[in-house]
Amino acid sequence: KAGVTQTPRYLIKTRGQQVTLSCSPISGHRSVSWYQQTPGQGLQFLFEYFSETQRNKGNFPGRFSGRQFSNSRSEMNVSTLELGDSALYLCASSGGAMGGREQFFGPGTRLTVL
Amino acid sequence: QQQVKQSPQSLIVQKGGISIINCAYENTAFDYFPWYQQFPGKGPALLIAIRPDVSEKKEGRFTISFNKSAKQFSLHIMDSQPGDSATYFCAASSTIGTALIFGKGTTLSVSS
Numbered sequence: 001k002a003g004v005t006q007t008p009r010y011l012i013k014t015r016g017q018q019v020t021l022s023c024s025p026i027s028g029h030r031s032v033s034w035y036q037q038t039p040g041q042g043l044q045f046l047f048e049y050f051s052e053t054q055r056n057k058g059n060f061p062g063r064f065s066g067r068q069f070s071n072s073r074s075e076m077n078v079s080t081l082e083l084g085d086s087a088l089y090l091c092a093s094s095g096g097a098m099g100g101r102e103q104f105f106g107p108g109t110r111l112t113v114l
Numbered sequence: 115q116q117q118v119k120q121s122p123q124s125l126i127v128q129k130g131g132i133s134i135i136n137c138a139y140e141n142t143a144f145d146y147f148p149w150y151q152q153f154p155g156k157g158p159a160l161l162i163a164i165r166p167d168v169s170e171k172k173e174g175r176f177t178i179s180f181n182k183s184a185k186q187f188s189l190h191i192m193d194s195q196p197g198d199s200a201t202y203f204c205a206a207s208s209t210i211g212t213a214l215i216f217g218k219g220t221t222l223s224v225s226s
Contacts, residue, residue, distance in 0.1 A: 004157075033213070043158070043203065045213030056212055090157050092214075101146045101207070103214060105157035 002027065004093050004106035012112045018079040021109045025072050025093030031055075032074040033103060034066060037088040046089075049074055078111075086113045117141075118206050120217025127224050133191040135220045137204035140185065144206040148214070149178065149189045152201045161202075162189075194224045 005024045013019050025032050033056075034046040045058040049068035066076040072093075078085055088110050092103040119138045127133045137147075145166055150158035164171045164178045164187065171178045177190040191198055201221050205214040 035214075042218045043205075043214075043216040045215070048213065058213060102148070102160055102163065104160060105150075107155075107157045 004091055004104055006089075006091050006106040006109050008109060009107065010110045010112075012114065013081050014114050015081055015083060017081050018077060019081060019111060020075055020077045021089055021091075021111075023074045023076075023091030023093075023106060025074070025091075025095075026104055029093035029095035029104075030072050031094045031100065032068055032072065033092045033094070034074070034076050035090045035092065035105075036060075037090055037108070038086075043090070046076065081113045083113050085111065087111060118204060118215050118217045120204050120220060122220060123218070124221045125223070127194045127222065129194065129196060129224055129226045131194050131224075133194045133198065133222055133224070134188060135202055135204070135222075136186065136188045137206075137217050138184075138186045139206050139215075141206070141208065141215075142185070143208040144215075145209070146207045147178070147180065147187050148205050149176075150203045150205065150216075152203065152219075158203060191222075194222075196224045196226045198222060199224050 007022045031050045033048040037043045048056040052068045063079045068074045088108040090108045092105045094103045148163035149161045151161050152158040162173045162176050166182050175192045180187045201219045203219050204217040207214050
């Protein structure tokens, strides 16, 4: 089974721009979660989508948004980028054997905001 | 505040030794405790996970010990190898669809 894929792997943007990141979950998984990883704050939950609906949301400003499509692929968008948004953005899919609790991460998208 | 506290921040172990990483949590609603391994430039990879109705779970060289009354759990890596050198994260969640709350991570270096 193919793992979680994320595109692009690397992005460089400037302050004020917006960015869209894409995630394709493991085949058959219906839940996609997004996390932000930084050296200072560690891994922080952004939001989770299940069957095209946002099921849970972390404590991030409204500039961070996401959506999920009928094929379970998900995108996240960050508008009006700030320097502090520079991070590794990770997508995780779940829906497997352990009652859906196991989350499998993709390689991440490294976003640099200049 | 939902928190998972992880220690130590870094760990150096001799090849063949036992690596032990500890985590403590506050929220008694947590009922799923996974450990992840992350190499530089990669996403976290699920190593092993435990539910609170079990006190210990072993998979190969990796063992989770769980103490529900103390609200603590730990990862033991037996016969540590240089290839185990990575950052390890503990995490916890309360129900399906809720966020994984991660510890800050432990950087393990296994010297040969």
